[in-house]
Amino acid sequence: SGLNHYAISLQEDLNKKMLDGLLEFVKKSAASFWCRDDDWMSRMRASEIPTAALVLGVNMPDHTITFESMTELLHDSLTPFVASVQAKECTAMKQLMQKVLQRLMGTNVMVDEDEAEADLGFHTRDCPQKRVNCSLSALCDWYQSATKKSPVKSPRKRLSSSQSEFLQSPPVVVIFRDLEAFSPQVLQDFILVCSQYVHQLPLVFIFGIATSPSTIQRMLPHSVSSLLCIELFQSLSCTQHLATIIDKLFLTSKFHFKFSAKVLQVLVGIFLYHDFSVCNFIKGLQLSLLEHFHSQPLSVLCCHKQEALVHAQQLNDRDVERIQQLPSFMRYVEEQVPEEQVQLLTSSEHVKGVCQKLLKSLHKYHKNFYPALRCLHVLTSILPKYPLGKQIRELYVLCLEKKVWETQEYDSAMQLIRMLAKDELVTCLQKCVEILTFCKSKKLKKYTLYASTIKCINHLHHPYSSFNYSFQTLLEMKECRRTRRKTPYEILRNAVVDYIDNLVKTHLYPPESQPLYEVWYYSSSGTVRRHLNATPRTSIQTALSHPYCYLQNDSGIISSAAPDICIIYKLHLECGRLINLYDWLEAYATVATAAEGKDPSAIEGGKVDELKHARFIRAVSELEFLGFVKSTKQKTDHVARLTWGGC
């Protein structure tokens, strides 16, 4: 669906500003490298390596996208020489050098020693002459020869005609994706070496920082950081990021797929409580899209109005039955007169007709819902203590859940609005008007709404300007208030608040009240939670204590006796911190014999048969593998429990 693509492109757009700044920085520093002429100033200055410190926030999974688009951008517009390295590939200086050289030169770099030995055979056959020494001087030589063949071609755009788009000598960009994870020693050495070649090679570093820029100072001593010329770039905070995503994807009637309050809360909760990752949020969105269209057959009707109407006409009998079984539809039926009810329950053609009508009203409902929501948010987000939430998503969830005007918070918000000062109220109303004008596709009814708001504002402005005459008048106004006589402003303000209240009550009905809302709304929050926020420990414990949950033994092929490991697990729950293996074995043998239908007391002479012994040993080692017990040296023939609690 378009939603998915839109989400991804939106994410790229959000980083655009920072990336543009970065690009400008790289361009500037590359330019300054080549016009480093012979004047006194530049001769005297120590040559520093231009470095961009990119503060990206702690949402590590999202960085990949940022770096990918950054590399692409640099590649396309500035330089073909971009190498991006990650800490986990570069545990030592050697690997770092190798990776950087490899990515810049696009060839295999010889480091000699062990690992080169390993792939010796097939590389010498491939391209023996291409092996290069792993040193920066080799890189310098290569750079000289590569730039001599001017103009430098972008490897990506080799076919396109725009060849001379790069500078004469494009900069060499090295990106350190996760600065925190690099070993400081490796980084220091690399910077030291690079600083020796800064006159021959237009190097530019980019540090990806997740925490705060002071990390640089923590990792690099002054002697090294003095070799860098660090400039800071800060990305949007991830909460702003999320706000934009929600705003653009959900608070619009453009996309028809919607989350119910629970699902949205689960996803936002994962974001705020666990990872701050917009990528994961979008993955959650994708998952729910998939689930919705997979599990709800009526989701064919979740599309643009015209298409949906056509689809509704083509519904088959089973689908009509499904519609009739929708709770929201049943509620709708109950509200109708008896003749109509009979019609709705019997005639499938009639249902299709009604369905079309209901779909139309569903579209209309959403068209009005979002502008009204935004207006309410504009008014309530300036109130002290934010009774209805600071972020629009909080208000949205509230409106999805229940009738917002029946809540206590709403009442207090309205009371606070009734106390707003003139200038604040006027700015808010102007914003509301903007929101309403923006939704041009409104029907006439909306239009009157818009016009009346305008009228309100004009009214407000009018007496306002006359008040402005003197301070004296204002004082008189206060006087009026004291005598409990309402000023014209107060009257108008009350009118406005009543109007807004009315607006909310007509348009901000929760979607559950709308017939056929199930077609648009995905509400299975349990599934989403299970998939995105897995609880491995709970799953293992469930599997061990109730194996039938997972075995799903409907066909009866699997034996109904509990698996050995489950018996072992249940027995071990009864023990303390140390478990005597022999006692455990005996207990197991008793249970297992009983399960086979034999008399457990029949074990002759306390001897356990070998098969059971072997099964026991295997089950215990499986339990050890799962991390429930471990061998201990504290006591012979004992194992230690690693979990608390009993059954």
Added chain:
Amino acid sequence: MPDQLEHLPRLTHLLPCREAQIKTLLLLLGEPEHYSYPSIFIYGHRASGKSHVTLTLLKELKMPHVVVNCVECVSLGLLFEHVLLSLFGSSHTSLPRGPSLSDFVRLYRQLCSEDPAKQTRYIVLDHAELLRDMSANLLPGFLRLQELVEDNVTVIFLSEIVWDKFRPNTGCFEPLLLHFPDYSKVELQQILAQDSCPSYSPELYSSYISILLGVFYSVCRDLRELRHLAALNFPKFCEPLEKGEAKESDAHKLWRNIEPHLKKAMQTVYLREVSSVQWEEQQQKEEKEVGELRGLSAYTHVELPYYSKFLLIAAYLASYNPARTDRRFFLKNHGRIKKTNFLKKHEKTSNHLLGPKPFPLDRLLAIFYSVVDSRVAPTASIFSQISSLVTLQLLTQVGHDDQLDSPKYKCAVSLGFVRAIASDDLHQHALRWTADHRTLHLRHHPVGSHPTSCCLWVRCGPRAAVWEPVCVQRRGIPRQPPALDQPQLCVDCAPAWHWLR
């Protein structure tokens, strides 16, 4: 006067203030044809002219030499190849893969027999301290290279570290030691004044340098850095001259103009809080339009997910509280412990002075669950947050064995950082359990033990008798006493914090 000193005047002109060292070196190197001492070790601080003097000497006297920067040599092969290539210029060096010192010696002898030395050859190893980490026999081998290859070769080691830290084992060859002392203030002045700006008189520049040294000499003696700073700030110094507000002779006026500027530079650009380019741009702008440029360390705030914050706070508590006290802090019905000998003697020194202690994962999670206000399922993402805190270097993992069963961690952030995190929202009540003994003591005080207040308020309590902490009064910040449901962390009373300690 021996012949080899005939170059001395020329060299001292090139290399000011290093006359004694040049003389020693010249005498050591001796006549080109003669064998020289096998190895020389030169040490001195950064930018004390070690490499510059050595290289200029070798170049000026046209001696065959090779310079190797050991930082660059990621492998031995690279080092050997570089040496052989520059000394013999042979393109057919056939070092085996992963060469050892003996391979190098063998090849050297082979090449040397074809091309015996007419003059002493010099191998200069810069950053020689790194040789220690490379291979055990490398350093002793290079020290005796002359013996090993039976050629007229001398190895010069350059390092910032004294020889005592090198000495590999007994029986190794002792090199000749030569120390390059730091430049004195007068010497620095002399050297820096040499590169005067062509558009101004040398005297002016010299006086500028003495002002500069007056500000910076106490913090920085690095010649390279001083030269850089001099270049960066010189335009500002000349500004009154350009505008015609002062003449070159108005020394006092110029000084008044530049001094505050240099002091500011010391706090920003010298520490690389602000990059040199930004500094220059800022200079060009007019005073008023410059917004205060924030340095790197101004951005210390880190935004973390909700549970990560709690995990970090829990880690902090686990690292700085003795494990014995957990029961007392985090259980509802802990047994009564007498307060007098609750903490053992050695625990009475502030835990913050002793640094973080390692703690197992179990303990972290136990504290986490009791600190966090709601019920949290032990989901996979809680665990992955721990590992991402490790990647962010906010926690460190200690000990590499037994990673599966019970990994151990240490908290790597300071109290200030944790407090900043806690003050983001209502996390601070979690910090209440810091077991500094004084806090504990105050917790028993009826005035101090406010159920939801943060540690600092508790600390302030009994001294100030009521909810009017001393520190706040001293700094004159009006603050409300904490309401029951809204505890406040008074973040900005660091002096008071120390005072109370």
